[in-house]
Amino acid sequence: MTVLDEIIVGVREDLAERERAVPAARLAEQVAGAPAPRDPMPAFTAPGVSVLAEVKRASPSRGDLAQIADPAALAARYAAGGAAAISVLTERRRFRGSLDDLVSVRAAVEVPVLRKDFIVTDYQLIEARAAGADLALLIVAALDDAQLRDLHATAVELGLTPLVEVHDEAEIERAVAVGARLVGVNNRNLKTLAVDPATFARLAPLVPEGVCRVNESGITGPADVAASRAAGADVVLVGEALVTGDDPAAAVQAMIDAGR
Numbered sequence: 285m286t287v288l289d290e291i292i293v294g295v296r297e298d299l300a301e302r303e304r305a306v307p308a309a310r311l312a313e314q315v316a317g318a319p320a321p322r323d324p325m326p327a328f329t330a331p332g333v334s335v336l337a338e339v340k341r342a343s344p345s346r347g348d349l350a351q352i353a354d355p356a357a358l359a360a361r362y363a364a365g366g367a368a369a370i371s372v373l374t375e376r377r378r379f380r381g382s383l384d385d386l387v388s389v390r391a392a393v394e395v396p397v398l399r400k401d402f403i404v405t406d407y408q409l410i411e412a413r414a415a416g417a418d419l420a421l422l423i424v425a426a427l428d429d430a431q432l433r434d435l436h437a438t439a440v441e442l443g444l445t446p447l448v449e450v451h452d453e454a455e456i457e458r459a460v461a462v463g464a465r466l467v468g469v470n471n472r473n474l475k476t477l478a479v480d481p482a483t484f485a486r487l488a489p490l491v492p493e494g495v496c497r498v499n500e501s502g503i504t505g506p507a508d509v510a511a512s513r514a515a516g517a518d519v520v521l522v523g524e525a526l527v528t529g530d531d532p533a534a535a536v537q538a539m540i541d542a543g544r
């Protein structure tokens with residue numbers, strides 16, 4: 285089993301528990317009462333590189349990164365620094381996140397919020413929207429073609445903007461085939477956790493014109509953002525460098541300046 289497979293086993297167990305506790309019909313009612321989805325695309329496609337700043341306590345590769353007792357306060361600092369959107373890891377076992385984190389972040393900022401998780405069923409998308417999410421991550425490596433197509437369609441129907449994550453050439457083709465408008469190239473291979481920072485530059489030219497490109501993982505500071513821009517990135521997704529630094533607002537600001 286790959287690391288990705290192991291993570292998904294745990295995700296499915298937690299999901300089964302939530303499905304028992306909250307029937308899909310009740311979630312659907314919550315969706316009706318959720319705040320209207322925010323559209324990230326105008327900011328993402330504006331000139332320069334947008335920063336998608338992540339609330340990330342821990343990861344399977346790095347272990348504990350930061351306590352983050354108040355995710356809403358951290359997200360507010362990201363927004364103050366000019367972050368175009370906020371990513372919230374909601375996976376519990378390996379990343380120590382939760383949907384409660386997402387709810388509090390969404391209430392604290394005016395920018396769109398991404399549910400960052402290992403989404404394998406419609407239920408998780410409905411949950412995301414019920415919690416106020418504006419975007420949802422779909423990891424191509426975790427899904428077969430039918431799942432990817434169906435989840436992408438469901439996300440769009442719910443008003444969520446899908447961020448479709450790829451790691452190689454074949455996955456880009458699969459993302460494009462389902463009509464992805466926002467494609468994230470993860471420099472980290474989720475099957476082995478190895479990071480190759482050259483992945484984005486290699487794959488970005490294969491993403492069709494008009495599709496928004498996100499450079500994900502391993503971005504350590506402004507120099508990496510300038511390089512991302514040169515390689516064709518519209519957006520950078522940054523976690524570790526922001527949660528381990530001491531001034532998240534200034535760190536976001538410096539990255540935006542470097543991407544101009």
Ligand SMILES: O=P(O)(O)OC[C@@H](O)[C@@H](O)c1c[nH]c2ccccc12
Pocket residue numbers: 338340400401423449470500501502503521522523524525
């Ligand atoms: O902390 P970093 O290296 O800045 O990476 C952030 C983000 O790209 C990473 O958290 C991520 C990208 N894709 C994922 C899928 C699942 C979990 C996590 C991720």
